[in-house]
Amino acid sequence: MFDWQWEFVWEILPRLVQATGNTLIAAGAGYAIALVLGLVLALAQRSPSRVLTFLVREFVEFIRSTPLLLQIFFVFYVGPQFGIRLSPWMSGMIAIGLHYSCYLSEVYRGGIESVPRGQWEAATALNMSTMQTYRRIVIPQAIPPALAGLGNYLVGIFKDTPMLSVIGVAELIHTANAIGSENYRFLEPYTMVGLIFLAISLPSAGLIRGFEGYVRRKLGM
Amino acid sequence: MEDISGYPLEISGADAPMVSFRKVRKVYGPLVVLDDLDLDVAAGEMVSIIGPSGSGKTTVLRMLMTLEQIDGGVIYVDGSPLTHMAKNDKLVPASQRHLRERRADIGMCFQHFNLFPHMTALENCMEGPVQVLGISRKEARERSEELLELVGMIEKKDQHPSRLSGGQQQRVAIARALAMRPKVMLFDEVTSALDPEVIGEVTNVIRKLVSEHNLTMLMVTHQMGFARDISDRVCFFYDGKIEEQGLPAELFGNPQKARTQQFLSAVKEAV
Numbered sequence: 001m002f003d004w005q006w007e008f009v010w011e012i013l014p015r016l017v018q019a020t021g022n023t024l025i026a027a028g029a030g031y032a033i034a035l036v037l038g039l040v041l042a043l044a045q046r047s048p049s050r051v052l053t054f055l056v057r058e059f060v061e062f063i064r065s066t067p068l069l070l071q072i073f074f075v076f077y078v079g080p081q082f083g084i085r086l087s088p089w090m091s092g093m094i095a096i097g098l099h100y101s102c103y104l105s106e107v108y109r110g111g112i113e114s115v116p117r118g119q120w121e122a123a124t125a126l127n128m129s130t131m132q133t134y135r136r137i138v139i140p141q142a143i144p145p146a147l148a149g150l151g152n153y154l155v156g157i158f159k160d161t162p163m164l165s166v167i168g169v170a171e172l173i174h175t176a177n178a179i180g181s182e183n184y185r186f187l188e189p190y191t192m193v194g195l196i197f198l199a200i201s202l203p204s205a206g207l208i209r210g211f212e213g214y215v216r217r218k219l220g221m
Numbered sequence: 222m223e224d225i226s227g228y229p230l231e232i233s234g235a236d237a238p239m240v241s242f243r244k245v246r247k248v249y250g251p252l253v254v255l256d257d258l259d260l261d262v263a264a265g266e267m268v269s270i271i272g273p274s275g276s277g278k279t280t281v282l283r284m285l286m287t288l289e290q291i292d293g294g295v296i297y298v299d300g301s302p303l304t305h306m307a308k309n310d311k312l313v314p315a316s317q318r319h320l321r322e323r324r325a326d327i328g329m330c331f332q333h334f335n336l337f338p339h340m341t342a343l344e345n346c347m348e349g350p351v352q353v354l355g356i357s358r359k360e361a362r363e364r365s366e367e368l369l370e371l372v373g374m375i376e377k378k379d380q381h382p383s384r385l386s387g388g389q390q391q392r393v394a395i396a397r398a399l400a401m402r403p404k405v406m407l408f409d410e411v412t413s414a415l416d417p418e419v420i421g422e423v424t425n426v427i428r429k430l431v432s433e434h435n436l437t438m439l440m441v442t443h444q445m446g447f448a449r450d451i452s453d454r455v456c457f458f459y460d461g462k463i464e465e466q467g468l469p470a471e472l473f474g475n476p477q478k479a480r481t482q483q484f485l486s487a488v489k490e491a492v
Contacts, residue, residue, distance in 0.1 A: 116335075118331060118333055118335035119335060119337065121286075121288050121331065121335060122331065122335035122336070122337070124286065124287065124288060124324075125286055125288075125328060125329040125331075125398065126348065126349035126352075126353060126397070126398075126401060127321060127324045127325050127349065127353050127401065128349070128352060128353055129321065129353075132352050132353070136348065136352060137337055140339050141337075141338065141339055219338070219339040
């Protein structure tokens with residue numbers, strides 16, 4: 001009844017390892033997009049222009065209130081109607097990066113708001129421009145308290161990469177499905193995928209905490 | 222918008238004040254914080270501002286540092302308008318660019334120091350000169366080290382603020398403000414957040430500045446003895462106005478107004 005075949009596991013392992021690489025690349029690239037775009041969105045929400053602030057806030061709300069899967073489909077299948085033809089890889093990373101940038105923008109926003117007003121005033125007293133104040137004073141202090149939140153979403157993005165399988169990105173689930181239907185065996189590939197996710201997610205939380213401590217020490221906080 | 226056509230575009234002349242408040246008004250909703258304030262501070266003068274809390278003392282400094290907008294009147298620094306700028310021979314409210322240009326003349330120290338926690342004492346002092354004035358790191362470092370020497374903090378130059386006591390942080394903050402070479406220095410209750418035993422190390426630095434440097438200074442303080450010792454003039458604020466002002470010996474020794482007398486005797490009792 002419980003027919004676990006080690007031989008089969010060894011046979012499919014190379015493909016799974018390769019798919020793990022693809023998954024990490026997709027998560028990493030999506031996260032990189034989200035890190036940069038999230039900061040841009042957070043700063044835009046603090047701009048003196050009311051129109052810009054309003055539009056960005058509505059955009060963030062919209063993205064956060066609709067499913068990631070829908071956004072992936074939209075970029076991949078609806079994009080071409082507007083002349084935007086992207087590979088599954090590109091579509092996937094853009095959709096996932098965009099989706100998470102909206103979550104990360106909230107994390108950044110919390111970090112920025114945690115910087116005391118006195119820091120802004122000290123920067124003004126030194127005659128720093130708004131740009132200099134953000135770059136040199138506010139953002140460096142906003143990052144350490146935001147790191148835990150930023151890190152959680154890194155694990156989150158990693159666990160959401162299977163959604164890219166629906167548009168044919170050869171990440172872990174997609175590969176496990178393929179292996180399963182080729183061999184009529186699903187137990188081993190899915191179990192392995194679960195273990196791989198676990199093996200990567202679990203230590204990440206600890207690593208993120210360690211990194212947070214390191215950054216705080218480095219900044220003397 | 223208030224009519225400001227009656228204000229001069231420049232204040233010139235040998236005896237022109239370094240700082241001039243002309244009918245400056247500040248309101249928060251229905252609350253009048255400063256009520257048509259007129260105050261001139263001569264170049265090199267040390268003026269102390271005393272008074273009960275809520276009398277608008279700190280607001281005077283914050284407006285001069287452009288941390289608060291003014292609701293009426295004009296502030297001049299070194300002869301030119303700070304809060305306004307000339308456009309077609311008329312004064313109009315200052316643009317951000319104008320503020321940045323004119324703000325360079327002013328430096329400020331805060332009650333809670335507001336050092337940048339992610340930078341060492343030395344980096345705090347170098348930040349403005351390097352980033353804003355565009356001075357080379359080498360030159361900024363030399364200048365900052367000189368100033369840290371002046372405030373007695375050179376041994377701690379590589380420490381982050383979290384490792385420094387309040388008095389030490391405030392001395393670094395003074396060095397940081399001086400590194401920008403302001404013409405006017407503002408001290409906003411710089412000893413109020415300090416433990417009593419370290420107040421002296423900060424007031425001694427300010428004393429040194431008064432005796433050795435030709436800076437124009439405005440100081441809001443609760444240290445009456447200190448204000449009396451080092452000021453050229455003391456202003457007693459009450460209810461958004463200067464109730465009484467004069468030489469320290471006169472104001473503390475023989476106050477004329479009833480409110481000044483009340484305030485000074487209440488303060489004396491507290492000590």
